[in-house]
Amino acid sequence: SVPGMGSAYRVIVDENNAPWISGDDAYRFDRDTEEFEEVGLGAGGFGFVGGIASDGEGSIWVGTYTDGQYVHRIANDDTLEHHTVDTPGVSTFGTAVDFDRHAWTFGYNDGTAAAIDLDTETVEHVFDTCNGPCLNMPYVRGDITGLQRRNALNPTGTFTRLVEGCDSGADTEWGRIVIDADTPAGSNLVVSVKTADDLGALAAMEWLTVGIVPDDGTELDLAAALERAGVEPGHYLSVQVRLQSLDRVTSPTLRRVDVQWGCEGMIE
Numbered sequence: 001s002v003p004g005m006g007s008a009y010r011v012i013v014d015e016n017n018a019p020w021i022s023g024d025d026a027y028r029f030d031r032d033t034e035e036f037e038e039v040g041l042g043a044g045g046f047g048f049v050g051g052i053a054s055d056g057e058g059s060i061w062v063g064t065y066t067d068g069q070y071v072h073r074i075a076n077d078d079t080l081e082h083h084t085v086d087t088p089g090v091s092t093f094g095t096a097v098d099f100d101r102h103a104w105t106f107g108y109n110d111g112t113a114a115a116i117d118l119d120t121e122t123v124e125h126v127f128d129t130c131n132g133p134c135l136n137m138p139y140v141r142g143d144i145t146g147l148q149r150r151n152a153l154n155p156t157g158t159f160t161r162l163v164e165g166c167d168s169g170a171d172t173e174w175g176r177i178v179i180d181a182d183t184p185a186g187s188n189l190v191v192s193v194k195t196a197d198d199l200g201a202l203a204a205m206e207w208l209t210v211g212i213v214p215d216d217g218t219e220l221d222l223a224a225a226l227e228r229a230g231v232e233p234g235h236y237l238s239v240q241v242r243l244q245s246l247d248r249v250t251s252p253t254l255r256r257v258d259v260q261w262g263c264e265g266m267i268e
Contacts, residue, residue, distance in 0.1 A: 094140025186250035
C-alpha cells in the first residue's frame with residue numbers, strides 16, 4: 001500500500017530500476033525496504049497529480065490532472081527535491097519525455113501541449129495554432145515516445161561463445177579475436193575472455209578484458225592480452241562480448257565473432 005492508503009494512478013520504472021507511482025501524490029518505491037517514499041507534491045483540486053515520466057537523467061516529471069498550468073520536476077536522488085515549471089496555456093495532464101531532451105505535457109481540456117527543454121526549462125507552447133483545439137481531449141498515458149521502456153531496460157547485453165582448442169594433445173596458441181559489428185557514437189563493445197584446460201575451472205575464473213570496440217579496433221590481439229595478464233593459454237576459451245548503450249539511446253549491433261588460433265604453428 002502507498003502511504004496513508006493513498007491512491008495509485010500511473011506507474012513507471014526509472015533508470016535506476018526504481019518504480020514510481022502517481023496518484024494523490026508521487027511515490028518512489030524502494031525495492032530493498034519494500035516501502036514507498038512520499039514526495040509531498042500536494043494533489044490539487046481534483047485530488048490527484050497527473051501523468052508521470054522519467055527523463056532518464058535524474059528527473060521525474062509529473063502533471064497536475066488539469067488542475068494547473070505547470071508541471072512538477074522531481075530530483076531522482078536521496079533528496080527528492082522538487083519545483084514547478086510553468087506551462088502557460090496548458091493545464092497539464094499527461095506527460096512524456098522524448099529522445100531530443102524535451103519533457104512534454106498535454107492539456108486534456110485545452111487541446112494543446114508544452115515542450116520543455118530539459119537543460120534550460122524553456123517552454124514552447126505547441127498545438128495552439130488551430131481555429132479551436134488542435135488536439136481533441138488528448139488523454140495521454142503510457143509510453144508514447146518509447147523512452148520509458150528504454151529507461152527500464154538494462155543498457156547492457158552480453159553474447160558468450162565457448163571455443164575448444166587443439167584436439168591432438170598439442171598446446172593451443174590463441175591468436176586474435178576479430179569482431180564484425182556496428183558501434184555508432186554512444187555505444188561500444190567490451191570483449192573479454194577466460195581460458196583453462198578444464199571446464200569447471202573455466203567457469204570459476206574472472207573475465208579478462210581484451211579490448212573495447214571501436215576504441216581498440218576490430219582485430220584484437222588475444223595472445224598479447226593473455227601474456228600481459230600472465231595467463232597461460234588453456235584448451236578452452238570462453239569469449240564474452242558485452243554490448244553497451246552508453247547514452248541509453250544508441251545501440252550497437254554485433255554480427256560475428258571470430259577467434260583465430262593455432263596448433264603446433266598451424267592457424268585454424
